[in-house]
Amino acid sequence: MNIRPLYDRVVVRRKEEEETTAGGIILSGAAKEKPNQGEILAVGDGKLLDNGELRSLAVKVGDQVIFGQYGGNAIKVDGEELIILSESEIFGVIG
Numbered sequence: 001m002n003i004r005p006l007y008d009r010v011v012v013r014r015k016e017e018e019e020t021t022a023g024g025i026i027l028s029g030a031a032k033e034k035p036n037q038g039e040i041l042a043v044g045d046g047k048l049l050d051n052g053e054l055r056s057l058a059v060k061v062g063d064q065v066i067f068g069q070y071g072g073n074a075i076k077v078d079g080e081e082l083i084i085l086s087e088s089e090i091f092g093v094i095g
Helices: none
Strands: 009-014 037-043 064-067 073-077 080-086 090-094
Touching (some): 009 064
Antiparallel strands (some): 009 037, 009 080, 037 064, 064 090
């Protein structure tokens, strides 16, 4: 994959959808929800501040993050579905 997000954006690979619930119920395709967790694959250079300075991002490649269910923009790169998010759309880092 050769993609570099701009400014304060990151590229995230969503975790795989759960096939069963915690109670063991198998989910059909329509009942599955898209996971709101994923791994950061690429980060931009940082946020451009009003005074012209560039603030680096608080996340880095390889971080496991939590983001909003409907946040970001889905794209396909080399047949893989990825999400481009702004740093502000990320709720937290796992681990």
